[in-house]
Amino acid sequence: MSYTIFMNFNSKLFIALILGFSSILTSCKKDELPDPILPTQPANEIGMFKIEFEHLFNSANFTLNTAYTTSEGEEVTFTKLNYYISNIQLSKTDGTTWSEPESYHLVKLSDPISTLITINDVPKGQYNGMTFMIGVDSTRNVSGAQTGALDPANEMFWSWNNGYIFVKSEGTSPQSSSGNFEYHLGGFKNANGSNAIQNLNYNFGSSTLDIQPNAAPQIHMMVAVNHFFSHNGSTLKVADMSTLHMPGAMAVGIASRFSTGFMFDHIHN
Amino acid sequence: MLLPKTSLLCLGLIFVFSSCQKDEPIPSLPQEVMVVPVHFPKAVYDFGNFPPDNKKVAIGRRLFYDELLSLDSTISCASCHNQSSAFSDGGRQVSSGINGAFGFRNAPALFNLAWKPLFMWDGGIVNLELQPIAPLTDAHEMSISLNQALGRLNSSTQYRSLFKEAFLQETISTQMLLVSFAQFLSSMVSYQSPYDDFYQGKEAALNAAQQRGLKIFRNNCHSCHSEPLLSDFSFRRNGLTITSLDSGRQRITLNIDDRGKFMVPSLRNISRTAPYMHDGRFETIDEVLENYMHPQNINQIDEAIGDGILLSVQEQSDLKEFLESLDDKQFLNDPKFSDPIN
Incomplete structure (x- = not known):
């Protein structure tokens, strides 16, 4: 099948050739300074590490399809819990940092493999801190069709109000009038207090993440899912609100509280 | 003349394939070129890492008319965006999706979409590549998930071969689907009134x-x-x-x-x-x-x-x-x- 686009040339409608309408090539950049393009590091200068997310509810092992009781006395059974971990950065005591390129990971509790994130091609060395986002940076929320963890087919994307769903939790509760709960948290715009991106910052304390060729150190994170519903006197009752499908202050509040449940536990080197 | 005839908007072959798409094939520069009317301002849609080419436009056009992309295979995009109505839903206040469901706003006409910074009456869609997701997945419209749509396309030897020729990839991805749509939609330029x-x-x-x-x-x-x-x-x-x-x-x-x-x-x-x-x-x-x-x-x-x-x-x-x-x-x-x- 062959035809040519817009071949309607004439003298009055002089048509400009244009290949890739603009030089805007920012679609892959993050908000911060662009990552420098580093030369490929030799294999003896790089290593890998993993981050494991272990989920708990009130100190008990947390799994989908199990009933737990919130601090407000409500019974909740999750059928889905997915969230984005993005923009992972490691830091050293000298203040230097390393950022994972294309750092977008979708953790789905229905897929245990996804709870163990593997990060390759890290410059070797001793790192003593880590930052990451729960959510997706604003730039990628407004870019075109994405791939991998950010593929809209992962159903972590709002089609009608573009942006990623940072945290998708669904389940059942006898305290919900419909019997179900659905909280889809997202929102990246600073206007009107609807930025739900959670930036988390961890210091490994006396531990060190030692990146070496042929080593596989692992950072062990604990995720207290009960923080979704309550922490420090701030609460969400399913009976009061069982559905949330849009950005805004409610989403920010839940995302912020949920993020307090992400705790650094230990590192095995 | 309001405009100089010679204001050529040629941005030339300035393509930088940024590192984030390293898993995607880098398309060879097309023989075909995308053109815009000289009296129009600079377009908004930049085609990302996929320079426009006729193969992708042809796939997008086919997808636009294919009822395969609705859950019960009864409607296509063109069902509510017909050409004689400038790709609006001629005469209808709101359009009907599958199973007689009705949307809640008037189906817009489609043309010059590469110049639009935002889409939908409320501007909720921010990139032309993301636009098709809304009518495809909306329960009042075509009501199909992206995974269902991709499953159907990947089951079609014809689509697989068309996409493979255009993208050099064996499996049709969301990105390939959306880029093809965006290229066809970009090609729909109304400038000759x-x-x-x-x-x-x-x-x-x-x-x-x-x-x-x-x-x-x-x-x-x-x-x-x-x-x-x-x-x-x-x-x-x-x-x-x-x-x-x-x-x-x-x-x-x-x-x-x-x-x-x-x-x-x-x-x-x-x-x-x-x-x-x-x-x-x-x-x-x-x-x-x-x-x-x-x-x-x-x-x-x-x-x-x-x-x-x-x-x-x-x-x-x-x-x-x-x-x-x-x-x-x-x-x-x-x-x-x-x-x-x-």
């Missing part, structure tokens, strides 16, 4: 009444329906009663000041795109003009309209004559955009 000829210096393109109408337009309408795209793509309250069911732009921004604001639509091909407004409440251009002269609701109305724009009977008649010059018959009949399947 009598108004366009006049705009570029061909005075005889508009008759005397139309030329008078253009003056009236430039004095009264132009600040929102700015030339030559005939929209500034801003969000405004144009004097309609606001229904509690549809808060317009506020739904996206959550800003109370945006309540009842909707995106200014382009007026190109306006004689084909009735009914008018986000909810299709006006069946005729006369009703539209009446609203601008005597707005239904002047509460918080856009200041460009104020208490109303009063026009004499003669002025209304001239203005309507001018609006007819916005019909682009080449676009409405261009076989490049017609159904390639049937």
